[in-house]
Amino acid sequence: xxxxxxxxxxxxxxxxxxxxxxxxxxxxxxxxxxxxxxxxxxxxxxxxxxxxxxxxxxxxxxxxxxxxxxxxxxxxxxxxxxxxxxxxxxxxxxxxxxxxxxxxxxxxxxxxxxxxxxxxxxxxxxxxxxxxxxxxxxxxxxxxxxxxxxxxxxxxxxxxxxxxxxxxxxxxxxxxxxxxxxxxxxxxxxxxxxxxxxxxxxxxxxxxxxxxxxxxxxxxxxxxxxxxxxxxxxxxxxxxxxxxxxxxxxxxxxxxxxxxxxxxxxxxxxxxxxxxxxxxxxxxxxxxxxxxxxxxxxxxxxxxxxxxxxxxxxxxxxxxxxxxxxxxxxxxxxxxxxxxxxxxxxxxxxxxxxxxxxxxxxxxxxxxxxxxxxxxxxxxxxxxxxxxxxxxxxxxxxxxxxxxxxxxxxxxxxxxxxxxxxxxxxxxxx
Amino acid sequence: xxxxxxxxxxxxxxxxxxxxxxxxxxxxxxxxxxxxxxxxxxxxxxxxxxxxxxxxxxxxxxxxxxxxxxxxxxxxxxxxxxxxxxxxxxxxxxxxxxxxxxxxxxxxxxxxxxxxxxxxxxxxxxxxxxxxxxxxxxxxxxxxxxxxxxxxxxxxxxxxxxxxxxxxxxxxxxxxxxxxxxxxxxxxxxxxxxxxxxxxxxxxxxxxxxxxxxxxxxxxxxxxxxxxxxxxxxxxxxxxxxxxxxxxxxxxxxxxxxxxxxxxxxxxxxxxxxxxxxxxxxxxxxxxxxxxxxxxxxx
Numbered sequence: 001x002x003x004x005x006x007x008x009x010x011x012x013x014x015x016x017x018x019x020x021x022x023x024x025x026x027x028x029x030x031x032x033x034x035x036x037x038x039x040x041x042x043x044x045x046x047x048x049x050x051x052x053x054x055x056x057x058x059x060x061x062x063x064x065x066x067x068x069x070x071x072x073x074x075x076x077x078x079x080x081x082x083x084x085x086x087x088x089x090x091x092x093x094x095x096x097x098x099x100x101x102x103x104x105x106x107x108x109x110x111x112x113x114x115x116x117x118x119x120x121x122x123x124x125x126x127x128x129x130x131x132x133x134x135x136x137x138x139x140x141x142x143x144x145x146x147x148x149x150x151x152x153x154x155x156x157x158x159x160x161x162x163x164x165x166x167x168x169x170x171x172x173x174x175x176x177x178x179x180x181x182x183x184x185x186x187x188x189x190x191x192x193x194x195x196x197x198x199x200x201x202x203x204x205x206x207x208x209x210x211x212x213x214x215x216x217x218x219x220x221x222x223x224x225x226x227x228x229x230x231x232x233x234x235x236x237x238x239x240x241x242x243x244x245x246x247x248x249x250x251x252x253x254x255x256x257x258x259x260x261x262x263x264x265x266x267x268x269x270x271x272x273x274x275x276x277x278x279x280x281x282x283x284x285x286x287x288x289x290x291x292x293x294x295x296x297x298x299x300x301x302x303x304x305x306x307x308x309x310x311x312x313x314x315x316x317x318x319x320x321x322x323x324x325x326x327x328x329x330x331x332x333x334x335x336x337x338x339x340x341x342x343x344x345x346x347x348x349x350x351x352x353x354x355x356x357x358x359x360x361x362x363x364x365x366x367x368x369x370x371x372x373x374x375x376x377x378x379x380x381x382x383x384x385x386x387x388x389x390x391x392x393x394x395x396x397x398x399x400x401x402x403x404x405x406x407x408x409x410x411x412x413x414x415x416x417x418x419x420x421x422x423x424x425x426x427x428x429x430x
Numbered sequence: 431x432x433x434x435x436x437x438x439x440x441x442x443x444x445x446x447x448x449x450x451x452x453x454x455x456x457x458x459x460x461x462x463x464x465x466x467x468x469x470x471x472x473x474x475x476x477x478x479x480x481x482x483x484x485x486x487x488x489x490x491x492x493x494x495x496x497x498x499x500x501x502x503x504x505x506x507x508x509x510x511x512x513x514x515x516x517x518x519x520x521x522x523x524x525x526x527x528x529x530x531x532x533x534x535x536x537x538x539x540x541x542x543x544x545x546x547x548x549x550x551x552x553x554x555x556x557x558x559x560x561x562x563x564x565x566x567x568x569x570x571x572x573x574x575x576x577x578x579x580x581x582x583x584x585x586x587x588x589x590x591x592x593x594x595x596x597x598x599x600x601x602x603x604x605x606x607x608x609x610x611x612x613x614x615x616x617x618x619x620x621x622x623x624x625x626x627x628x629x630x631x632x633x634x635x636x637x638x639x640x641x642x643x644x645x646x647x648x649x650x651x652x653x654x655x656x657x658x659x660x661x662x663x664x665x666x667x668x669x670x671x672x673x674x675x676x677x678x679x680x681x682x683x684x685x686x687x688x689x690x691x692x693x694x695x696x697x698x699x700x701x702x703x704x705x706x707x708x709x710x711x712x713x714x715x716x717x718x719x720x721x722x723x724x725x726x727x728x729x
Contacts, residue, residue: 388691
């Protein structure tokens with residue numbers, strides 16, 4: 001009994017191999033199949049748009065695959081390393097630089113030039129710009145987001161502000177007044193957690209800081225502009241206008257309900273969450289407002305251009321069909337339908353004229369804010385700089401372990417180290 | 431003679447055949463990746479290198495040199511040491527205590543206690559860590575509630591740089607002592623009863639019996655348990671990853687956590703590989719030391 005079993009083992013193994021390999025072999029099907037990777041709930045809802053596209057284009061089938069947001073980048077890089085990339089993919093627009101530098105995605109300028117429907121003018125300038133790497137366009141904005149102030153209208157009124165603050169000065173003054181309302185209580189005015197780098201960068205950009213220098217190959221944080229903004233922002237923590245730690249706030253919505261803080265700088269993904277939590281008599285007591293500008297002129301102040309773009313991978317064999325699908329997703333009506341399904345803000349400006357957006361009171365601030373959004377530095381290393389370094393030094397300053405000057409100097413030193421490879425690549429290009 | 435030699439080679443062939451699947455899989459999934467990452471630790475393999483292999487530079491010991499000048503690495507090493515030094519003896523002591531109690535003839539419902547002490551060990555770490563995050567919550571946590579009953583002001587366990595690591599230690603001890611307890615229990619049951627009887631006849635008290643019989647008889651078990659515990663604790667990762675993300679002020683950033691960040695978050699694979707080899711050497715040295723110590727102790 002034993003003998004034959006041992007000998008048969010390799011046979012089983014080979015049969016198993018054949019079976020599994022034939023499973024992913026090409027199915028004989030005349031239709032062109034497009035592999036589309038989308039993230040999280042976007043993938044779930046985009047499948048509802050696909051049938052219409054397939055009805056209009058009988059020769060094309062779109063296979064949507066869902067990948068979880070928090071593993072998306074890892075999965076995409078691994079897919080790229082093993083040559084298993086999809087044809088089209090949704091890409092957070094801060095990742096475009098990374099995938100463009102990997103040579104994983106193609107530039108779309110040629111297709112845009114020939115396209116009857118997609119062109120630069122349809123989009124918000126700042127958002128469109130995030131897709132441009134070295135003057136080539138790599139992605140088409142699909143949906144967009146940005147950060148602005150969510151605030152308690154009732155607390156603002158109580159503090160004497162019928163309108164949200166328009167300048168840094170006013171924001172500071174307002175926060176002082178809110179803090180004074182809660183005299184002696186463990187409550188704050190604004191929430192600026194150090195595990196969210198975005199506000200720190202937004203205020204620096206509003207103050208005209210250029211974050212990197214020498215062709216984005218060195219840090220430029222030790223500049224007057226950056227330090228001024230950094231000092232302004234960390235001062236909120238030092239004067240106890242903003243809570244220090246982040247562990248007290250396990251649930252930002254609950255904290256907002258309890259007036260633990262009255263201002264939170266966040267994005268459109270939180271609108272529905274706030275609606276869910278601010279119920280009954282609190283329902284009308286919150287709103288959104290654009291970022292204040294430094295001196296009150298040029299309102300609104302700078303925020304970041306976020307969202308997701310659609311990109312085509314380098315080894316896509318059906319670029320024409322993939323482009324058709326991108327054009328379909330960029331039509332005003334498709335964009336609106338997607339907005340109604342998921343409340344992701346449409347990238348196409350025309351969609352914003354629709355009553356569902358134009359008459360939405362929370363959307364007005366976003367519409368205004370999108371006129372002044374900018375991209376973060378477009379280098380693959382930016383994520384590491386922002387998440388690891390900016391947040392680390394923000395925390396050190398907030399907790400009083402470092403002065404702003406020391407932090408800025410160290411930030412430059414660390415960032416220079418991170419960008420060493422980039423300097424080498426640039427010197428090689430010459 | 432000839433026949434026996436033949437049968438020997440036949441059976442050894444069969445043995446190799448049986449070993450082959452395990453050896454090949456260890457070779458493919460363990461030794462080759464380990465060698466590859468060792469080589470990688472001498473390169474600056476990163477996100478650019480994934481795009482094109484000629485963007486890899488061999489940089490000799492630069493990663494290691496940079497590592498020894500990297501304050502974050504020292505911070506993570508210090509945190510890990512702090513954690514190991516605090517958590518290992520505690521975990522072993524609690525496990526031994528629980529094992530002795532469970533081994534006592536006075537205890538009823540042994541099966542129930544054994545199971546309840548063991549349950550934390552087999553519960554998913556992620557779920558446990560999330561529950562403990564609630565326990566440690568400064569405002570609503572049950573731990574601060576109990577402390578308030580005896581008049582202690584609320585402590586921001588995971589938010590305060592001074593208490594974050596002890597809080598993680600407490601949780602890990604609770605989570606892991608069940609396993610060590612089971613091993614100690616097996617060790618205790620292997621100690622012949624007549625040794626204790628003889629000692630009793632000589633008039634030894636419980637403490638003397640514990641010191642002169644239990645401890646020495648358990649020493650092989652203790653060696654095993656302490657190596658397993660220390661090596662395991664050096665690989666601290668999931669607890670801070672879920673509960674604190676390395677914060678506050680990097681006070682809970684472990685070596686493995688730092689390695690993960692560098693490697694899989696920022697794709698600095700070369701640098702990350704060098705961190706893992708430094709960790710490997712630290713664990714190896716400590717294990718060898720433990721063996722030496724134990725031997726000299728026995729001799």
